[in-house]
Amino acid sequence: MTRRVRLGLFLVAGAGLAVVLLLGFGGLPSFGHAHELDGAVVNLDEPTLRHATDVVTALNFDLRAFDTLGEEFILFASVTGVALLLRTLRQEEEEDQEITPGIEDHRFAGASDGVKLTSLLLIPLLIAFGAYLVFHGQLTPGGGFQGGVVLAAGPIAVLLAGRYLSMKRIAPKRLLEVSDALGAAAYGLIGLGGLIFTGVYLEDPLPLGVSGQLLSAGMMPLNSIAVGLEVTGAFLLTWTQFFDQTLVGPPSGS
């Protein structure tokens, strides 16, 4: 197909698709009239039966915990895929060895002193905030997914401070792979605890504690930590894989 034919076909088809979708959307309940059954059940059950005060986390780690397991592994499979696709071929390995000795640090050295200083100041703050989000998942908005992304931003700040190789020393690829894999597997293993101690997969065998305390809501804090571990590893691994392709190795001009 020529560009023109393709565009024509897509415009017609896209318009048709839009009409089909809009006809379907016409049947949606009007604003403010949604089915509230699930919402009511969740709001009622989770704080009383599970002692969780953040209902979103409770939904993810309790009612729909099996979906979260699947989603964890979508992320894990994607990151493993990235590691597979951006792996160093043997031929490239030889090329790299010729070039690497020349590199003291990386080519992202253009940052101003202001950016470098701010980045250095940000590192402890990011890590503290990320850890807070992970550990308070069942209490306040946040949890392993959100906290993991913030935690991963910590080492990225090292990169912004102009020290990519230092960042790779703090968070080497092997460590990230292990943290990614360990977090993913840990989530599955926590559920297995339910199977062993209560007879049902993902059921909560732990004491529920006092609502609002750091250690409450049964397995949820553990789930949150597992997810946080995986997400931190997954994001850092993906980023470093891409940085390796662009920041290290032969200058793009040659």
Next chain:
Amino acid sequence: MSHLSALPVLVPFLAGPLLVAVGFFAPRWFDDSLATLAALAVTTLCVLLAVHAAPHPYAYWMGGWRPQHGVAIGISLSIDVTGAGLAAFAGVLVTAALVYSLRYFDAIEGLFHGLMLLFMAGMVGFALTGDLFNLVVFFEVMSAAAFALTAYRIEERAPIQGALNFAITNSIAGYAMFIAVGLLYARTGALNMAQIGAALSSHHADPLVIVAMTLLFLGFLTKAAAVPLHFWLADAHAVAPVPVCVLFSGVMVELGVYAVARLYWVVFAGPLAPHAAAVRAIFVGLGVVTALLGAAMCFLQRHIKRLLAFSTISHVGMLLCGVALLSGQGLSGVAVYVVGHGLTKAALFMCAGVLLHRFATIDEYELHGRGREVPVVGGLMAVGALLLAGIPPFTTFMGKSLLEAASSALPGYGWLIAVYIVVSAMTGGAVLRVAGRVFLGWGPAEGPHPEQARAAQERVDEERGPRGHTPVLMVLVPALLLVGVLVLGLIPGAVPGTERYVHQFVAHGNYPAWVLHGARVALPHVAPSHISAEDYAYGAISAVGAVLAAGLGLFGRPLRESLPARLRRSGQNAVGVVRGLHNGHIGDYIAWWSAGVSLIGGICLIALH
């Protein structure tokens, strides 16, 4: 026993990360044995679940969130023999593919094995779950692993492009399905399939339900590669490593068809009951187009993996027809045929893998006569071709006979038998032609489109080219799979048993009872279908047709050249146009995808309202 229900998903979810985490220092034998053991364990567990669900199917509620007053708020695995059986079948093929890979290529740091296990977890979860959102989640697990496995050979460009086409097309299908899940949730406030079905059953189908149905069906049929949503499949199969192709063609594509059947009978059969005839017409039409276009494209290929891929598209068309007949007998045929076709196709891909491993090319003409070095593989390929053609009385034939019986039982659909025969003869014939040319050196050594020979060159490993030997395992595994096709359909009670369980599957009134209320639903009594003399005749015609088609492909050049010039030219033009559509351009593919979805969506809205 039901305590074990979650383990078939969990085992690969634990073994996969372990392989990835220790991959960089673990030796190859560790990866191989852990992955194979995990696959075997999953297969065994799925078989146990199927046995446990045989007297009456049951739901397993994650986290103990059982439905209260018939309202499901948790996630269930809704396990019946059909779902668990399909999961077990996926397990068998993963095991076979892993054993085949032992000697096939140098796998990289546990990543290949880890992704294969994640892929398996996705397929097994997909087959077992009873929750609509969870179904789409497992669709994505399956996809994420499959995309990466397709692009495994990163040292070349083509695998990356094939994987990108696969990823983009299937991701768009995923979006469409999430929209549909949102629509159904807004309407019913439920995500459990049984509960959605129960909530919808008392109402007419309105545009919201019809659009949700179209998006879900076409989303899953994108994975199943129905025309015109199929373009990604041949590109992905052409470049993916052989053990991965085995799973794509053998079971992943069929899972798309399974999801359509499950959703129809659980969710949409109630509201669409008054329009069953229209649904049947629309999706049989889609199936026929898929079957015929796939068969034609299959016969036109010289790249053997592409040829097998188009044959899969063609057979998916047949399966779709079987589902769309909306009868228990038709779906029984589909169930039997999925097993027969899946094992046959897996074995054929493994034979192609032997050629790649040995000669580093998969081009039919380049390989002319070179297969004489491995005559056993030629024999396997010929047997596979005849099984693909549905030669009596083996498993593929049994499935096809049920499909034929179901078609002639419905007034106005008897002509489908001709479609099945054409599909069987052309796809079987194409493979038989390859076997004749490669292993016997029959027919000319130079063919049309010589420029395609380059695209068929493929190295199994990064550093190694052609090899002078073929490991025994690489012949043994496909041979065992073919023995399976020869034997399974002939086991007394296998086919009638399948019919009974499939009739349970289509009893949509019972599904909410056993899922939401824990009722013990007994297995229905079904009079087993008899295979008539006509069926044997149709089977014989398909097999003879395949031999004739192969002969035409090998020795038909003088015949073609004796045709009048004008006829020949218009034939060539038509072939050129159809070929040109499959050009690897992702923009084209998405344009066709949108056209297909809007067209079928429009037809459904008009015909079913």
